[in-house]
Amino acid sequence: MGRGRLRIYLGAAPGVGKTYAMLAEAHRRVERGTDCVVGHAESHGRPRTEALLAGLEQVPPRTVEHLGTVRTEMDVDAVLARRPAVALVDELAHTNAPGSRNTKRWQDVEDLLAAGVDVVSTVNIQHLESLGDVVEAITGVRQRDTVPDELVRRADQIELVDMSPEALRRRLAHGNIHAPDEVDAALADYFRPGNLTALRELALLWTADRVDERLQQYRRDHSVSAIWGSRERIVVGLTGGPEGRTLIRRAARLAEKGAGGEVLAVYVARGDGLTSASPKELALQRTLVEDLGGTFHHVIGDDAAAALLEFARAHNATQIVLGASRRKRWQYVFGPGVGGTVARDSGPDLDVHIVTHD
The missing domain is CATH 3.40.50.300 (P-loop containing nucleotide triphosphate hydrolases)
Incomplete structure (x- = not known):
């Protein structure tokens, strides 16, 4: 039995x-x-x-x-x-x-x-x-x-x-x-x-x-990849730069507007371990997002845009918040950058916010 x-x-x-x-x-x-x-x-x-x-x-x-x-x-x-x-x-x-x-x-x-x-x-x-x-x-x-x-x-x-x-x-x-x-x-x-x-x-x-x-x-269990917006779940893409604190606070304000909104801060690290991110700054951002009721996630991926989108869809996120690119104009010859790629590939069910910062 x-x-x-x-x-x-x-x-x-x-x-x-x-x-x-x-x-x-x-x-x-x-x-x-x-x-x-x-x-x-x-x-x-x-x-x-x-x-x-x-x-x-x-x-x-x-x-x-x-x-x-x-x-x-x-x-x-x-x-x-x-x-x-x-x-x-x-x-x-x-x-x-x-x-x-x-x-x-x-x-x-x-x-x-x-x-x-x-x-x-x-x-x-x-x-x-x-x-x-x-x-x-x-x-x-x-x-x-x-x-x-x-x-x-x-x-x-x-x-x-x-x-x-x-x-x-x-x-x-x-x-x-x-x-x-x-x-x-x-x-x-x-x-x-x-x-x-x-x-x-x-x-x-x-x-x-x-x-x-x-x-x-x-x-x-049913391999559902489409996003079901049953609640506002906001992914914040972090680079380890100081603008991350601005992005986290903006995401928290967006979450407050939706019933039961949730903030998930995500730092994508390269698989080879090479990074310019400040461990001290990331620790401060982890503390900030947790103080605001959110969660911090460390993801490994050589393609930051693809890793962010995969994480967002896996967690049924409804929005992504990213900082405006710090790239110089001539660098766009090599591609649209992380923000542009995420916005292009996000699809109709995932809103992308590009936030300006100092």
């Missing part, structure tokens, strides 16, 4: 409706005749979520006693013995009680997937391991329960469960997330509009990056 498939509902913040969406999907699958069970689901006492649990088969949990406290955990062995087609496993980042089969719930999910069981799970953006420091800076709360980004990125499907900060705060105020005696404190603390807006932006950006990875993989 092959590996199971993983579907994740990714929440922008607590209370947006991940568990509700997961259970609603389970009902749709059961109606289609799919063998689906609830391995674990947290209702948090929310009536609408509890209502959705009715009518779904639930695998009884394990009871674990630790330091005088009794906790219930998903019984992974029981789910494996039941061998459903699909198992629902809520709260992917949860830490299991001591003495459980695995330390983390995401490890339980890995066991189910390895056994060929499809899994539908949930996780909030603040629980992704790579975002721990960012989330702590935003909310003042360090998330102890985390899940590796790689596991989430490998999911076969990810669906973002989103809600505007205003709507989420209304849900909280109406008692749909926390108990009534906890609402005021939550509204003034974790659920402040600024916190929710920042977490929402993190979720949208992370999901967009993951979608972009899938798009690039699809283009590679």
